[in-house]
Amino acid sequence: MTDIFEVPTPDNELLEKAKQLRLASIKTSQTNNDDRIRALNLMADYLEKNSKEIIEANIEDYKKAEIKGISKSLLSRLKLSKEKLNLGIEGVRQVGNLIDPVGQIQIKRELSKGLILERKTVPIGVLGVIFESRPDAVMQISSLAIRSGNGVMLKGGSEANLTNLAIVSALKEGLQDSNLDENAICLLTSRKDSMAMLNLEKYINLIIPRGSNELVKFIQENTEIPVLGHADGICHLYIDNEVNLDMALKVALDSKIQYPAACNAVETLLIHKDTASEFLNKAIPMFNSNDVKLIGDKKSFQLGVAFEANYEDWQTEYLDLILSIKIVNDLEEAIAHIQKFSSKHTDGIITENINNANKFMSEIDSSGVFHNCSTRFADGFRYGFGAEVGISTQTLPPRGPVGLEGLVTYKYFLRGEGHIVDDFSSGKLIYSHKDV
Amino acid sequence: MTDIFEVPTPDNELLEKAKQLRLASIKTSQTNNDDRIRALNLMADYLEKNSKEIIEANIEDYKKAEIKGISKSLLSRLKLSKEKLNLGIEGVRQVGNLIDPVGQIQIKRELSKGLILERKTVPIGVLGVIFESRPDAVMQISSLAIRSGNGVMLKGGSEANLTNLAIVSALKEGLQDSNLDENAICLLTSRKDSMAMLNLEKYINLIIPRGSNELVKFIQENTEIPVLGHADGICHLYIDNEVNLDMALKVALDSKIQYPAACNAVETLLIHKDTASEFLNKAIPMFNSNDVKLIGDKKSFQLGVAFEANYEDWQTEYLDLILSIKIVNDLEEAIAHIQKFSSKHTDGIITENINNANKFMSEIDSSGVFHNCSTRFADGFRYGFGAEVGISTQTLPPRGPVGLEGLVTYKYFLRGEGHIVDDFSSGKLIYSHKDV
Numbered sequence: 001m002t003d004i005f006e007v008p009t010p011d012n013e014l015l016e017k018a019k020q021l022r023l024a025s026i027k028t029s030q031t032n033n034d035d036r037i038r039a040l041n042l043m044a045d046y047l048e049k050n051s052k053e054i055i056e057a058n059i060e061d062y063k064k065a066e067i068k069g070i071s072k073s074l075l076s077r078l079k080l081s082k083e084k085l086n087l088g089i090e091g092v093r094q095v096g097n098l099i100d101p102v103g104q105i106q107i108k109r110e111l112s113k114g115l116i117l118e119r120k121t122v123p124i125g126v127l128g129v130i131f132e133s134r135p136d137a138v139m140q141i142s143s144l145a146i147r148s149g150n151g152v153m154l155k156g157g158s159e160a161n162l163t164n165l166a167i168v169s170a171l172k173e174g175l176q177d178s179n180l181d182e183n184a185i186c187l188l189t190s191r192k193d194s195m196a197m198l199n200l201e202k203y204i205n206l207i208i209p210r211g212s213n214e215l216v217k218f219i220q221e222n223t224e225i226p227v228l229g230h231a232d233g234i235c236h237l238y239i240d241n242e243v244n245l246d247m248a249l250k251v252a253l254d255s256k257i258q259y260p261a262a263c264n265a266v267e268t269l270l271i272h273k274d275t276a277s278e279f280l281n282k283a284i285p286m287f288n289s290n291d292v293k294l295i296g297d298k299k300s301f302q303l304g305v306a307f308e309a310n311y312e313d314w315q316t317e318y319l320d321l322i323l324s325i326k327i328v329n330d331l332e333e334a335i336a337h338i339q340k341f342s343s344k345h346t347d348g349i350i351t352e353n354i355n356n357a358n359k360f361m362s363e364i365d366s367s368g369v370f371h372n373c374s375t376r377f378a379d380g381f382r383y384g385f386g387a388e389v390g391i392s393t394q395t396l397p398p399r400g401p402v403g404l405e406g407l408v409t410y411k412y413f414l415r416g417e418g419h420i421v422d423d424f425s426s427g428k429l430i431y432s433h434k435d436v
Numbered sequence: 437m438t439d440i441f442e443v444p445t446p447d448n449e450l451l452e453k454a455k456q457l458r459l460a461s462i463k464t465s466q467t468n469n470d471d472r473i474r475a476l477n478l479m480a481d482y483l484e485k486n487s488k489e490i491i492e493a494n495i496e497d498y499k500k501a502e503i504k505g506i507s508k509s510l511l512s513r514l515k516l517s518k519e520k521l522n523l524g525i526e527g528v529r530q531v532g533n534l535i536d537p538v539g540q541i542q543i544k545r546e547l548s549k550g551l552i553l554e555r556k557t558v559p560i561g562v563l564g565v566i567f568e569s570r571p572d573a574v575m576q577i578s579s580l581a582i583r584s585g586n587g588v589m590l591k592g593g594s595e596a597n598l599t600n601l602a603i604v605s606a607l608k609e610g611l612q613d614s615n616l617d618e619n620a621i622c623l624l625t626s627r628k629d630s631m632a633m634l635n636l637e638k639y640i641n642l643i644i645p646r647g648s649n650e651l652v653k654f655i656q657e658n659t660e661i662p663v664l665g666h667a668d669g670i671c672h673l674y675i676d677n678e679v680n681l682d683m684a685l686k687v688a689l690d691s692k693i694q695y696p697a698a699c700n701a702v703e704t705l706l707i708h709k710d711t712a713s714e715f716l717n718k719a720i721p722m723f724n725s726n727d728v729k730l731i732g733d734k735k736s737f738q739l740g741v742a743f744e745a746n747y748e749d750w751q752t753e754y755l756d757l758i759l760s761i762k763i764v765n766d767l768e769e770a771i772a773h774i775q776k777f778s779s780k781h782t783d784g785i786i787t788e789n790i791n792n793a794n795k796f797m798s799e800i801d802s803s804g805v806f807h808n809c810s811t812r813f814a815d816g817f818r819y820g821f822g823a824e825v826g827i828s829t830q831t832l833p834p835r836g837p838v839g840l841e842g843l844v845t846y847k848y849f850l851r852g853e854g855h856i857v858d859d860f861s862s863g864k865l866i867y868s869h870k871d872v
Contacts, residue, residue, distance in 0.1 A: 115813075124831060371849075372855075382860075383545070383547070409833055409835060411804070413805055414807070416809030420810045425694070
């Protein structure tokens with residue numbers, strides 16, 4: 001990625017694309033639920049019609065990437081099998097089954113007779129999405145954007161350019177057949193545009209980065225546009241003294257190994273000193289037999305943890321089969337450690353003591369606070385949102401796993417009959433403030 | 437203000453204050469509704485007990501300011517009369533009557549048997565408030581912060597230092613008598629700290645600027661901390677061709693003169709060409725007799741508007757008895773002008789044609805879109821929020837007038853019985869996603 005880590009000024013060609021996208025997004029925001037669902041189905045139809053071309057384009061990309069000698073993991077993410085494609089197409093249709101996030105009435109209030117205030121959800125406008133290899137992301141992101149009445153500017157990894165182009169042209173054919181504007185989806189392929197997008201604050205309302213922590217951090221630091229996403233996921237699990245040991249072992253293992261590369265996997269295990277030796281006696285062989293490398297503080301090292309931790313470990317997101325372990329004197333010390341090192345993603349406690357659980361859950365200021373369950377549940381699909389736009393670790397909303405609601409905002413609609421403020425300050429009229 | 441327009445690194449003394457405030461804010465976030473209401477009443481009690489000292493401190497500040505020769509408008513805002521103080525104290529008590537914004541359940545969902553997800557509102561943490569002269573703001577801001585379970589760091593204009601100190605010491609006495617931590621309110625008085633606050637992103641979660649556009653712009657550009665507020669308020673009112681002329685005149689006048697210094701006052705009037713001459717025949721004398729200076733485009737100039745407008749006028753927030761006027765060919769031209777020049781605060785249309793109203797309200801992407809009423813209604817109190825924390829012109833929430841809900845965020849609480857994700861991926865368990 002480093003070769004695109006600069007932020008050039010947008011050239012006229014890019015500005016022209018952005019303007020067209022902006023106009024198309026305004027049209028898209030006017031469409032009703034049926035129009036948008038119909039568009040999604042047509043997009044899916046054309047993906048099916050063009051699947052041969054899409055697969056061929058992907059084979060081309062893959063060959064080039066092999067010759068270029070990119071990493072195995074990148075290659076596997078680049079590969080778009082027929083199965084992957086069909087899953088992606090099915091996903092596009094399923095987005096149509098999600099509840100329409102647009103036009104939801106949040107407030108309806110009579111301010112005074114004949115003066116009615118409404119607060120309704122509306123599309124954000126234009127989304128800017130920057131992602132790496134995975135071409136299937138194009139289908140998912142585009143369908144979520146259209147579902148929520150937004151326009152979207154996409155920039156994928158250059159190694160997937162041919163595949164992305166083939167997918168987007170199919171999606172645009174679908175939009176053409178519907179009564180939506182095909183310019184609502186805009187794909188950037190040239191390297192120089194890739195980061196110039198960050199300077200389009202006049203045209204893009206929200207940036208959604210999909211990629212390495214390195215990429216996300218860079219984006220957050222180099223744009224005035226709000227960014228939906230998170231850099232680090234340093235999640236903690238605290239094993240209390242009043243604990244069901246089997247449950248603690250089971251949840252700790254799942255939180256680490258169920259999918260170690262995920263941001264909601266646990267990185268640091270905190271253990272109450274009274275539980276430590278009994279827990280570690282069973283945990284060390286369990287983790288060893290699952291190829292988890294354990295790195296512990298002095299006390300846990302003395303209790304048999306293989307490697308000794310340094311300060312760095314408490315602030316490292318391993319994203320791997322590595323787990324740092326610290327023994328604490330009490331709940332307070334555990335909370336203090338988490339308040340210091342947590343990336344505010346998800347932190348959990350295992351305890352049979354409900355007061356300790358409540359204290360932990362209210363004093364830890366993370367987007368997710370869990371009691372007696374795996375940190376891996378921190379996910380939009382598992383929360384029942386149907387789709388996940390991203391996970392935010394910021395304090396202000398949207399926070400935690402964000403579903404479609406992250407792609408809409410709201411607007412105040414006030415309708416009167418010639419009402420003026422002076423009549424209220426003069427006392428001629430009074431506010432009723434009656435919700436209707 | 438310019439003399440404080442630099443952002444120094446916080447010194448140890450300030451960092452120490454920030455740490456204490458952070459800890460106090462965590463305690464405050466644990467308090468229940470009754471605790472916080474009781475604290476507010478005690479804060480009000482001590483303001484009453486100390487009102488003599490507060491008034492005397494203000495007289496001192498006022499004398500110094502006079503000698504220093506600060507502007508009349510600043511002097512009048514600095515002045516804290518007994519009446520103003522009593523209103524402020526009454527305001528502190530009234531904040532207790534507002535609905536508790538904390539602990540509101542937004543989502544309660546069974547993900548699977550025994551695995552319950554809750555999304556509840558929680559305090560944001562620490563608010564940083566930077567404001568100019570008006571010492572009564574200290575009472576209002578502090579009470580809103582405590583009401584919503586937050587800690588607050590305050591920095592007022594140095595010319596009001598003695599008054600602010602007297603008020604804050606009374607507020608802290610009130611907190612001491614309640615079971616809240618007095619450190620939850622922290623006042624900065626030294627000039628060097630004033631802007632160093634912008635570098636406290638580790639301790640402050642939200643900055644609320646109260647002051648000139650110049651101050652707000654500077655803050656927005658010089659901190660990584662989210663800022664709740666707005667720089668410009670360039671509001672438009674469009675007079676359509678199908679219009680009730682008397683209503684149009686009445687609303688246009690109110691939108692301009694009811695309080696011209698407010699951000700929700702109209703700055704530009706757009707008039708459909710077919711209505712222009714008839715409207716201006718009545719509007720020009722009406723505005724003249726109210727000392728409103730009219731600046732118009734060529735067409736309106738030819739129809740009798742006194743001064744001719746240049747490009748600058750369309751992007752100027754006069755905050756004064758000045759109004760720019762432009763004649764447009766149709767609704768589309770009006771919408772295009774607003775999309776280009778609006779600061780996305782509040783824009784209105786006067787028309788008898790409901791389709792035109794709906795088109796205007798859905799295509800204009802401002803936080804407030806009004807039909808047949810004055811732009812001056814864009815206000816938290818008039819919307820029935822009971823309090824106004826600020827008005828946001830950003831696209832993402834919180835948007836428009838922001839009440840107490842702007843001082844809380846939310847958190848996901850997940851409680852299980854040893855649930856692990858592997859049981860769901862293996863198919864042993866399935867998600868129910870049932871709202872309960």
